[in-house]
Amino acid sequence: MAYVELQGLRREFADVVALDGISLSLEEGEFVSFLGPSGCGKTTALRLVAGFDRPDAGRIVVDGKDMTRVPPNRRNMGMVFQAYSLFPNMTAERNIGFGLKIRGITGERRAQKIAELLELVGLERAAKRYPHQLSGGMQQRVALARALAIEPRVLLLDEPLSALDAKVRVQLREEIRRIQTRLGITTIYVTHDQEEALSISDRVAVLSQGHIEQIGTPSEIYGAPSTPFVAEFVGTMNRLEATVLDGERGEVDHGGVRLTVDAARGRRRGERVLVLVRPELLELSANGAGGENTLTGEVLTHTFLGPVTRLKVLGKDTELIADVSTAQSEALPVGVHVTARVPSTGTRLLTLESKEPGQDGQ
Amino acid sequence: MRKRISAGAVVWLVFAAVFFLLPLFSTLLFSLKSNQTGNCCTLEGYGLIVHDGQFWKTLRVSFVLSLETIVVSLLLLIPTVYWVHLKLPRLRPVISFLALIPFVVPPIVLVVGLFEVFKDSPDWFYAKPYGFLVGAYVILAFPYVYFSLDAGFRSIDVHTLTEASQNLGATWPTTLVRVILPNVRVAALAGAFLTLAIVMGEYTIASLAQFNTFPIYIQYINETKSFPAAAVTLMSFGITWAAMLALLIVGRERPFQVGGAR
Numbered sequence: 001m002a003y004v005e006l007q008g009l010r011r012e013f014a015d016v017v018a019l020d021g022i023s024l025s026l027e028e029g030e031f032v033s034f035l036g037p038s039g040c041g042k043t044t045a046l047r048l049v050a051g052f053d054r055p056d057a058g059r060i061v062v063d064g065k066d067m068t069r070v071p072p073n074r075r076n077m078g079m080v081f082q083a084y085s086l087f088p089n090m091t092a093e094r095n096i097g098f099g100l101k102i103r104g105i106t107g108e109r110r111a112q113k114i115a116e117l118l119e120l121v122g123l124e125r126a127a128k129r130y131p132h133q134l135s136g137g138m139q140q141r142v143a144l145a146r147a148l149a150i151e152p153r154v155l156l157l158d159e160p161l162s163a164l165d166a167k168v169r170v171q172l173r174e175e176i177r178r179i180q181t182r183l184g185i186t187t188i189y190v191t192h193d194q195e196e197a198l199s200i201s202d203r204v205a206v207l208s209q210g211h212i213e214q215i216g217t218p219s220e221i222y223g224a225p226s227t228p229f230v231a232e233f234v235g236t237m238n239r240l241e242a243t244v245l246d247g248e249r250g251e252v253d254h255g256g257v258r259l260t261v262d263a264a265r266g267r268r269r270g271e272r273v274l275v276l277v278r279p280e281l282l283e284l285s286a287n288g289a290g291g292e293n294t295l296t297g298e299v300l301t302h303t304f305l306g307p308v309t310r311l312k313v314l315g316k317d318t319e320l321i322a323d324v325s326t327a328q329s330e331a332l333p334v335g336v337h338v339t340a341r342v343p344s345t346g347t348r349l350l351t352l353e354s355k356e357p358g359q360d361g362q
Numbered sequence: 363m364r365k366r367i368s369a370g371a372v373v374w375l376v377f378a379a380v381f382f383l384l385p386l387f388s389t390l391l392f393s394l395k396s397n398q399t400g401n402c403c404t405l406e407g408y409g410l411i412v413h414d415g416q417f418w419k420t421l422r423v424s425f426v427l428s429l430e431t432i433v434v435s436l437l438l439l440i441p442t443v444y445w446v447h448l449k450l451p452r453l454r455p456v457i458s459f460l461a462l463i464p465f466v467v468p469p470i471v472l473v474v475g476l477f478e479v480f481k482d483s484p485d486w487f488y489a490k491p492y493g494f495l496v497g498a499y500v501i502l503a504f505p506y507v508y509f510s511l512d513a514g515f516r517s518i519d520v521h522t523l524t525e526a527s528q529n530l531g532a533t534w535p536t537t538l539v540r541v542i543l544p545n546v547r548v549a550a551l552a553g554a555f556l557t558l559a560i561v562m563g564e565y566t567i568a569s570l571a572q573f574n575t576f577p578i579y580i581q582y583i584n585e586t587k588s589f590p591a592a593a594v595t596l597m598s599f600g601i602t603w604a605a606m607l608a609l610l611i612v613g614r615e616r617p618f619q620v621g622g623a624r
Contacts, residue, residue, distance in 0.1 A: 052525050072528045083519055085526040089544035098540075099530035143526075150530060 001064070003028035003186050004049075004154055009058035011044050018044040020210035021058065029184040031177070033197035035221075036207035037233065042190045045207070046158050049188060051075045062153055078147030082159040084139050086131040092142045093118065093127040099150035117145035120179060137168040144176065148183065155180065155187040161196065173200050194234050198222060206230050228350055231276050236310075238282065238320050240275040240342075241352065244268060250344070255317035259293055259342050263349035276348040279310065282322040283341040286332055294339045295320065299332055313338060386599070393592035400589075407593035416579055417594070423491060424576035428561040430492060431499040432554045435507045438500070440550065443511045444542055447520045454512070461508040464501055469566040472498060477571075491573040498567050503560055507553035514549020518542075559602045 002025035011019040019041045026032050034042035047053045049060055051072030060067045067075055078099075086095050093114045100110045118124050121141040131139055140160050147155060157176070161169040177200040180187050191197050197204045198218040206213045206221060206229070214226045225231035231239070242252035242259065250265040251258055252275060261275055297315035309329035313320040320340055324332065332338055394403040397410065411417050446453050464472070476498055480488050487493030520542070527537040543550070565577040580598060584591040 050525075050529060052528075072525070073531050073533060076531070077529065079526070079529045081522050081526060083522045085519070085522045087523065087526070087541050087545070088518070089541075098527075098532075102531040102536065146526075146530065 002026060003030075003063055004188075005059075005061040006045065006049070007059040007061065009045060009048055009055045009060070011041075011048060011053065011055050017210050019048070019055070022207070022210070022212050023058075024205055024212065024215065026186055026188070028186055031180055031187045031189065031200065031202045033189040033191055033201040033204045034207055035191055035194060035197040035204050035234070037192060040207040041210040042192075042207050043158055046156055046188060046190045049154070050077055050079050050156050076150060076152050077154045077156055078150055078152035079156040079158065080140065080143045080147050080160040082162055084131065084136070084143075084163070086134075086139055086142055086146070088131050091128050091130055092123060092134065092138075095131070095142055096146045096149050099146065103150065113149060117149055120148070121145045121175070135168075136164050137172055140164065140172060141175075144179070148179070148185070152185070155185045157187065157189045159191055162191075162193075169196070176200065198234070206233060208233070224348060225276065225350075228274060231274075231348065231350065236279050236321055238277040238279065238318075240277065240318060242273050242275050244271040244273060247271075254295070255315075257295060257316075260344045261342070261347045261349060262345050263347055267349070272352040274350045274352050275342070276350065277342055278346075279321045279323040280308070281343050281346050282320060283343070284311065284313070284322050284324055284328075284332055285339050285341070286336055287339060291339060291341070293344060294341045296337065296339050299334050299336050299338055302329060302334060311338075313340060315340075386596070389592045389596055393589060393596055395589045397587060397589050407587075407590040408597075410587070410590045411583070411594050411597065416574075416582075420574055420576045420579035423574065424562050427491060427495055427499060427575065428558045430496045431503055431561050432557045434496060434500050435503050435557060436550055436554065439504075439507050439511055439553075440543070440546070441538065443508065443515055444520065444538060447515045448524060457508065458512070461505040464504055470570065472501065473567050473570045476501075491568070491571075491575065494571060495568060495573055495575070498571070499557075499561050499564065502564065502567075503553075503557040506556040506560065510549045510553035510556065511546060514546035514552075517549075518545045555608065562598065562601060 004026040006022060006024045008021045008023055009019050010017075010021045022041070022045060024032070034045060036042050044053065048055050051067070051070060055068065058068075062075075086092075087098065090098065096114045096117050097110050100106075100113060105113070114127070115124070118127055121144055123138060123141055123145070126134060126138060126142070131142075134142065143160070160176075161172055164172065173196055176189075189197070189201065198221065201218055203215060204218055204221045205215045208229050214221060214230045216224070216226075221230065221234055225234060225237075228239075231237045240254045240259075242254040244264055244267040245251040245253050245258065247265060247267040247269055249260065250262050250267075251260050252264050252273060253259075254275065259275065263275075264273065267273065295315050295318070297313040297320060300312040300314050300319075303310040303312075304326065305323070307326060308323045309326045311322050311324060311329060311332060313322060322340060391402065393407050394405070395401060396404045396406050398406075442457075446457060467475075476494070480494060480497065483493075487497075523541050523545070524537055527541045532540065563577055564575070565581060568575040568578055569581075576598070580591070580594050583594050
């Protein structure tokens with residue numbers, strides 16, 4: 001049985017539907033991320049789970065108990081906020097001990113618990129410091145320790161890393177995952193950063209306009225997006241509009257070029273589809289001569305990304321993005337004519353203008 | 363590198379200092395004159411005041427009135443301002459407007475209005491300074507306490523702190539007392555000391571309502587004894603300044619700052 005269940009949660013603000021009846025189940029100890037752009041409803045969903053807001057319809061069930069009408073102070077859910085939320089009048093250790101004090105845990109037991117948590121987040125030396133004496137990353141570590149101190153049923157994280165610089169963000173997200181795995185605590189993590197969500201979650205729920213577009217493991221979300229929105233939002237994707245020519249052989253027509261893609265097998269002839277190809281799957285070569293399953297174009301720009309370089313290629317009807325090794329990119333300077341081979345396997349196919357999640361994924 | 367202060371700034375500084383300090387210095391010289399001979403310098407005026415039972419009595423009345431006004435104002439306004447910031451931010455302009463009314467309504471109108479409003483109230487309230495005057499002074503102190511608290515609440519993230527506190531299991535009263543209040547303490551103190559200064563110096567309402575408070579006593583001395591009047595004026599000034607100084611010290615003593623990361 002699922003440990004946390006969100007059942008048809010709906011929330012409206014004036015005439016805006018923030019959540020349009022989302023349903024989701026989390027197993028005990030699972031780490032699920034809500035991923036989506038601003039205004040997709042992910043924070044609203046988290047606030048409903050925390051009890052800071054009430055749904056217009058739907059239920060929140062935790063460990064078999066209906067929590068929908070339970071006030072936030074009686075839900076026993078630990079939360080780390082996006083904004084710095086430490087109590088400015090309390091030192092790090094008093095912040096961590098606040099929830100314990102409320103629960104009547106005092107003296108040696110509290111001190112021991114605080115010391116354990118400070119060690120867990122690596123801040124033993126910062127116990128006596130006030131929030132303004134801590135860096136942003138340290139403050140969020142203390143906030144995490146404070147949330148964990150009450151031994152919550154569910155840990156809620158609302159974009160806890162968004163105010164931090166890139167290096168600290170990567171470091172801290174790995175630490176969050178390490179601690180979550182060690183404690184086996186059921187966690188909901190809200191973020192708009194796909195890399196963050198994909199790197200630390202057991203499952204990712206991609207939200208858009210108040211509904212869940214797709215739920216799946218990070219590799220499913222990245223490798224097999226089930227809707228155009230997910231394909232567009234998660235990672236970079238080449239979108240090639242095409243018409244199915246031969247469903248038996250998996251052939252499609254893209255701007256007069258015949259491409260063979262396995263995902264088109266079984267499709268109806270004449271069906272309008274979107275062929276989705278990740279930039280790293282396109283194989284570029286410098287001759288520009290064409291060939292089987294290839295598109296041709298001219299290199300427009302180079303963007304250095306470290307080990308790989310992203311090339312923008314202007315084709316006849318479309319603009320392609322391809323990631324090649326930085327060493328290889330030197331042989332493909334701006335202005336050169338290139339051939340981009342579309343692999344027949346590994347590409348995805350969606351029916352054009354499909355809206356229903358899961359309807360068209362192959 | 364140390365910044366040089368321009369000659370113009372020094373001139374203005376000296377001018378301002380003279381403008382503020384000269385009257386005080388003159389009052390000090392005047393207060394040191396003998397009541398009998400009119401010669402300088404003696405503490406006779408000060409001695410006369412501190413040995414006058416009415417001085418201590420009225421000072422105590424005004425001080426107790428100040429404390430009572432501070433307590434009532436803070437009890438009324440801290441939860442109100444907290445709730446407005448948290449749940450009813452649209453009401454902020456309305457309350458800010460209401461807070462300006464005591465500046466606009468002349469004290470005589472206020473007193474007449476209050477007489478009318480409270481005329482049927484019990485004697486322990488209507489006939490005593492600790493009842494009637496406190497009612498009036500809470501209204502007078504409203505803008506000072508409100509705007510101080512409003513600034514204090516604006517300097518903290520009320521929503522996040524409240525939600526963080528509740529998330530950890532705290533009830534509304536616990537959140538207010540343990541989390542919110544310590545973080546608006548300086549704002550509350552600012553409002554409190556301004557109230558103290560106002561009540562310690564308020565003459566019109568007390569006079570019209572015929573209560574014998576410290577400013578009434580100062581006025582009485584002023585009319586009857588010229589040199590001790592200067593002494594009592596300076597002493598009253600000293601009390602107000604001591605209150606302001608206390609605010610500064612308390613403000614500096616706080617070990618924490620509100621908001622931000624290092």
